[in-house]
Amino acid sequence: MVSEFVMPPAFILLAGAVLLPMVPRALRSAACLIFPLAALAVVWTLPTGVQLSVEFMRYQLILSDVDALSRIFGVIFALIAFAGGIYAYHIKELGQQVAALLYAGSALGVAFAGDWLTLFIFWELMALGSTYLVWARRTSASQKAGMRYLLVHLFGGGLLLSGILLSISETGSTAIAGTLAQTSLSSWLILGGVALNAAVPPLHAWLADAYPKATVTGAVFLSAFTTKSAVYVLVRVFPGWEILIALGVIMALYGVVFAVLANDIREILAYHIISQVGYMVAGVGIGTELALNGTTAHAFSHILYKALLFMGAGVVLETTGRSKLTELGGLVKQMPVTLWLYMVGAFSISGFPLFNGFISKSVIVSAAGEAHIEWAVLLLTLASVGTFLSIGLKLPYFTWYGEDCGVRPTQPPAMMHVGMAIVASLCFLFGVMPSLLYRYLPYAMSYEPYTIPHLVEMTQIPIFTFVAFWMYRGKLTVKPTITLDTDWVYRRPAWFARTVVIGKTAGFFQVTEDVAKAAVAWVSGLFTAPPPAVVKLVSDAPEGDGGTRGVRRPNMERVITLVLACFVVVALLSYFSGG
Amino acid sequence: MKRWHWWTLGVLAAVSLAAEFVVPHDPSHWWTVVPAFYMIFGFLGCLLFIFFSKALGKLFLQQSEDYYGE
Numbered sequence: 001m002v003s004e005f006v007m008p009p010a011f012i013l014l015a016g017a018v019l020l021p022m023v024p025r026a027l028r029s030a031a032c033l034i035f036p037l038a039a040l041a042v043v044w045t046l047p048t049g050v051q052l053s054v055e056f057m058r059y060q061l062i063l064s065d066v067d068a069l070s071r072i073f074g075v076i077f078a079l080i081a082f083a084g085g086i087y088a089y090h091i092k093e094l095g096q097q098v099a100a101l102l103y104a105g106s107a108l109g110v111a112f113a114g115d116w117l118t119l120f121i122f123w124e125l126m127a128l129g130s131t132y133l134v135w136a137r138r139t140s141a142s143q144k145a146g147m148r149y150l151l152v153h154l155f156g157g158g159l160l161l162s163g164i165l166l167s168i169s170e171t172g173s174t175a176i177a178g179t180l181a182q183t184s185l186s187s188w189l190i191l192g193g194v195a196l197n198a199a200v201p202p203l204h205a206w207l208a209d210a211y212p213k214a215t216v217t218g219a220v221f222l223s224a225f226t227t228k229s230a231v232y233v234l235v236r237v238f239p240g241w242e243i244l245i246a247l248g249v250i251m252a253l254y255g256v257v258f259a260v261l262a263n264d265i266r267e268i269l270a271y272h273i274i275s276q277v278g279y280m281v282a283g284v285g286i287g288t289e290l291a292l293n294g295t296t297a298h299a300f301s302h303i304l305y306k307a308l309l310f311m312g313a314g315v316v317l318e319t320t321g322r323s324k325l326t327e328l329g330g331l332v333k334q335m336p337v338t339l340w341l342y343m344v345g346a347f348s349i350s351g352f353p354l355f356n357g358f359i360s361k362s363v364i365v366s367a368a369g370e371a372h373i374e375w376a377v378l379l380l381t382l383a384s385v386g387t388f389l390s391i392g393l394k395l396p397y398f399t400w401y402g403e404d405c406g407v408r409p410t411q412p413p414a415m416m417h418v419g420m421a422i423v424a425s426l427c428f429l430f431g432v433m434p435s436l437l438y439r440y441l442p443y444a445m446s447y448e449p450y451t452i453p454h455l456v457e458m459t460q461i462p463i464f465t466f467v468a469f470w471m472y473r474g475k476l477t478v479k480p481t482i483t484l485d486t487d488w489v490y491r492r493p494a495w496f497a498r499t500v501v502i503g504k505t506a507g508f509f510q511v512t513e514d515v516a517k518a519a520v521a522w523v524s525g526l527f528t529a530p531p532p533a534v535v536k537l538v539s540d541a542p543e544g545d546g547g548t549r550g551v552r553r554p555n556m557e558r559v560i561t562l563v564l565a566c567f568v569v570v571a572l573l574s575y576f577s578g579g
Numbered sequence: 580m581k582r583w584h585w586w587t588l589g590v591l592a593a594v595s596l597a598a599e600f601v602v603p604h605d606p607s608h609w610w611t612v613v614p615a616f617y618m619i620f621g622f623l624g625c626l627l628f629i630f631f632s633k634a635l636g637k638l639f640l641q642q643s644e645d646y647y648g649e
Contacts, residue, residue, distance in 0.1 A: 140649070144649055183615070257628065260632035261633075261635070261641060369608065382620070385624035386625075389629070455595075455598075456595045456598050459595040461621035462618060464592075464618045465624065468625035469629075472625075475629050475630070477627060481636075482646055482647075483641055493649050495646075495648045499648060
């Protein structure tokens with residue numbers, strides 16, 4: 001039953017995904033901009049409250065439930081779908097375009113879902129759309145990583161669905177209403193499913209595995225939706241779960257440590273998604289209004305600067321065909337525009353004043369301070385040192401400076417730079433005018449990021465991080481290696497199964513077969529010819545003429561003559577003796 | 580890095596240090612009253628990540644690219 005007909009924003013993008021194949025090929029890229037823009041307009045203008053619910057079996061599916069929290073997430077999801085559409089304007093592959101719209105639409109569906117069943121449906125649609133963006137790279141590595149990505153997300157979806165079904169059986173309600181109880185198993189199952197999508201260790205390895213292997217433009221969409229829609233659900237139903245503070249801080253540091261080791265530029269960025277989402281998860285754990293505002297604001301900022309960083313890395317990959325630091329270097333003269341647009345993202349993620357990371361990350365850290373969780377304040381600040389080290393220094397230094405790799409990049413499609421410029425402008429805009437964002441956060445707050453102590457902090461940390469980097473940059477030289485992560489648990493057994501269980505077993509049977517054949521040949525060889533003495537007697541062949549026993553045949557006439565002669569002798573003897 | 584780059588960073592660091600003594604400290608945490616705390620924090624933090632990560636990598640995390648045999 002439709003209570004009041006309003007087009008939910010998710011349906012605009014999903015309709016776009018369905019209609020796109022019918023749009024003439026030349027207009028599809030433009031359509032990929034129009035649908036997100038229309039969705040953005042609807043998100044912006046939707047009145048607060050339940051807008052659309054339908055009855056399904058005996059449950060009420062609430063397809064669109066708008067409040068300040070869902071709206072701000074909806075705005076940034078639609079906005080980045082638009083910016084990503086500009087960046088991917090040159091892509092003419094229908095599959096990727098449809099997948100991107102499906103993925104973005106499903107993320108909007110999660111943000112506006114008013115009940116668990118609706119949320120779950122969109123949750124799984126997200127997994128499908130995003131998997132295709134990995135597969136569409138069409139390399140052997142991306143095929144395998146995409147399959148692992150899909151399986152891991154189906155497992156996460158299974159956890160989520162189990163929790164949802166258990167919750168429905170406990171409460172009889174499908175509504176997403178308020179903080180979940182920590183005493184209920186269903187809450188922990190739901191947390192497991194959501195934590196997997198938020199890339200909380202040890203359930204995070206899918207991210208650093210799959211994102212670097214996705215298509216150039218697909219990775220931009222991937223960086224925006226999956227983890228941040230999970231953060232949205234955390235803010236919605238898990239605020240104040242204290243375990244999330246520790247998990248968030250671990251994430252923030254974990255991503256940083258692994259990014260220092262990573263060789264692939266998009267893998268470095270992927271690990272820093274984990275690190276940045278760590279701040280948001282910690283904010284949810286703190287659970288105060290300031291912390292939840294901080295988490296929301298940081299998700300908003302993060303989607304912008306992380307998309308920008310992936311766009312920059314994507315241009316490098318698109319124009320050089322390379323993405324490993326060991327194969328890059330000395331590109332600054334060929335691609336200065338890409339470098340500087342990338343650096344806007346790097347300054348943002350590092351929390352430099354005037355950029356949007358400064359005005360959102362600090363809200364979470366301040367909230368931890370106000371809640372007197374000093375260890376979290378110090379460790380989150382420490383993580384920001386590592387962020388600047390990897391994203392602001394290591395990656396650009398070894399990509400654009402350092403030893404010249406000798407590659408001469410091609411010219412990227414102009415729209416890639418346009419997309420980057422738009423997102424970079426937004427990073428700067430929200431950095432200098434934080435109230436543009438603050439006023440739309442879920443809770444009213446009076447927070448001033450531009451204080452002298454905060455500016456002192458964010459001046460001293462980067463300068464001395466840089467000094468230490470410059471002194472020890474030789475230590476950061478990467479090698480062509482991979483870094484083991486928790487995906488070892490399912491990737492190494494796969495290798496074990498392939499090489500030991502299948503390979504070695506097949507080898508064993510092969511050896512057994514060979515031995516059996518050889519034995520049969522030897523035994524049959526013994527019986528394919530008469531004993532050598534007989535052969536010698538009846539054969540014409542001189543000794544040692546090289547003929548093999550199996551091949552050399554005795555002279556049959558002589559044998560028959562010999563046998564007949566024996567008969568004659570026996571007959572004569574019997575005749576004369578019997579006489 | 581050109582000489583003026585270092586000068587700029589030096590001046591910025593000096594200004595930030597001076598600001599610590601001009602503006603009253605936020606007394607909510609013990610470290611906010613330690614002069615140049617964030618300079619030391621940034622420097623040592625960076626070294627910590629470089630050496631800790633590399634040590635972990637050497638210990639067991641870094642493997643050859645065909646480790647998974649794919």
